[in-house]
Amino acid sequence: MVRISNNLVGILNFVTFLLSIPILGGGIWLAHRSSTECEKFLQGPVIALGVFLMIVSLAGLVGACCRVSWLLWFYLLVMFVLIVLLFCFTIFAFAVTNKGAGEVVSNRGYKEYRLGDYSHWLQKRVSGTKNWNKIKSCLIDGKVCKSLIDDGANNNTLQQFYQKNLSPIQSGCCKPPDDCNFTYVTATNWTTTSNSSADSDCGLWSNDPSVLCFNCGSCKAGVLQNIKHDWKKVAIVNIIFLVFLVIVYSIGCCAFRNNREDNSYNKYPRRYP
Template sequence: MGSSTSTFVIRWINFFTMILAILVVGFGFWMSTHNDECRRSLTIPVMALGGVIFLMSLAGFMGAWKNISCLLWTYLIMLFVLLVAIMVFTVLAFIITNTGTGHAVPGARYKEYRLQDYSSWFVKQLNDTEKWNHLRSCIVKSDDCSSLSKRYKTLKQYKLADLTPVESGCCRPPTEYIPCTFHCILSMQVLLVRV
């Protein structure tokens, strides 16, 4: 592959990445216009990610277009730092959530998730009243819990359902602690999240 071919490829990849980054920043602005506190809390990280990707792509595009090696080196260093940051975030997320794989519930298809299974740092973060109140309000607004009673009309349907971790861990009382009927489980879903 010749030098002109590689710069052509770098130029067009970075051009499309710049367009994508502009869309991400626009999405961040759109999120900031909503009254929903959950979406607004993600505004700055989304816009920052879009801005970093835009600057990185601009350096790569201009370096390949004008054949400026300084910009190409800046592009490569920024790309390396971004990839390392993504890997570190992925590893940390895996370490924090690795032990919370869920426990089988007798007679049910879904798994039960318990807070004590996660890392102590994660549990400490959720035990912070301010953070939990924010997270709880997001869960209540997400319709994950309120839609369960509409989707599953009988106890058999509910037990055979393939519930997501949020639905299983946040929307219903733990199976072993509250032996109640199907209607009791459905009525306690919203109460459990509001506690």
């Protein structure tokens, strides 16, 4: 008689296996059509996730439904490691996103962001040339500053622009820092002026749409603010996912015990007088 725990593990892993197919397919599709650094940056993790889910779900499915104890043992081992890693990542995510926030500027609808306000670990992740080039490529491909122009900001007066509710990335990457005191022309076009500002970002600003302030520390800070916001959401989702994984792991342990009992019964059947 098939045990309930084995059926549950089989159903859950069958659903996971079905989910892994479009994920893997999406990664392969990206690999074939990727022409930018951003797309190449995404294809590896997507393919790896798809392959991982497919292998683990197959191990759980076959192990539970076909009573293959060693596959179910492998499945439980991976699940245990995943639970530990997710728990550690959740704690780590809350720790590294505890620092950093936008600076409120008087009479502005947006905030200013400074790289030094964020955790050193996050700063190192974006400050490296290799990593930042990939992130910058994604920002340019995503046309984050073009969306600011499309919103009609280029037709605004200076005071109207100051009242706009810019996203952290738009504030950090699409305009020069307020400390530079540049002369406003349009949302992404500013006339540089000589000033005594110690902000090194002022010298990095360019009206070239492909440059703007993408090399500025404020742009990196804007990205980190987005990461901080997203990581906190992910950490909350992880807590819910961890509870789910623990429940699945417990069911899997019952299925593994059932397999061992059945295998033991088949190997040493009871003899009646």
